[in-house]
Amino acid sequence: MTLLAASDPAELDRHWKEFECHPSLTWTRRPQVGAIAVRGRASRTGCLFELGEMTVTRCAVEVDGVKGYAYVAGRNKRHAAIAAVFDALAESDGRNRSQIEGILADLRARLDCRRAAKIAQANTSAIILQE
Secondary structure (H helix, E strand, O other): OHHHHHOOHHHHHHHHHHOOOOOOEEEEEEEEEEEEEEEEEOOOOOOEEEEEEEEEEEEEEEEOOEEEEEEEEOOOHHHHHHHHHHHHHHHOOOOOHHHHHHHHHHHHHHHHHHHHHHHHHHHHHHHHHHO
């Protein structure tokens, strides 16, 4: 679920459009926009404090008797819906298992690449500040 929530919505949408067989689903909870409280901590051992709130979109579906859930940052209802369907498909032992595993592997590779680029950029700015 974390991988699907952290993925770029455009990448998730592209995989959905390329998906071989769109399953029939039952909405348990249609995508809803809401807010959650965000906690922070001053250093690793500091006390928790209420940082504020952030907007999230949540969704729950059932695909062939398997439930799928998604909570994504922001207000993108389509992102939450597709993530919930892929979550359910990833939990099932259905005929689309190999395709779902390929999609998740691609999403993980792209997410790892984006994280590595952010780390490299942060390291570059740290070197500049040290000079």
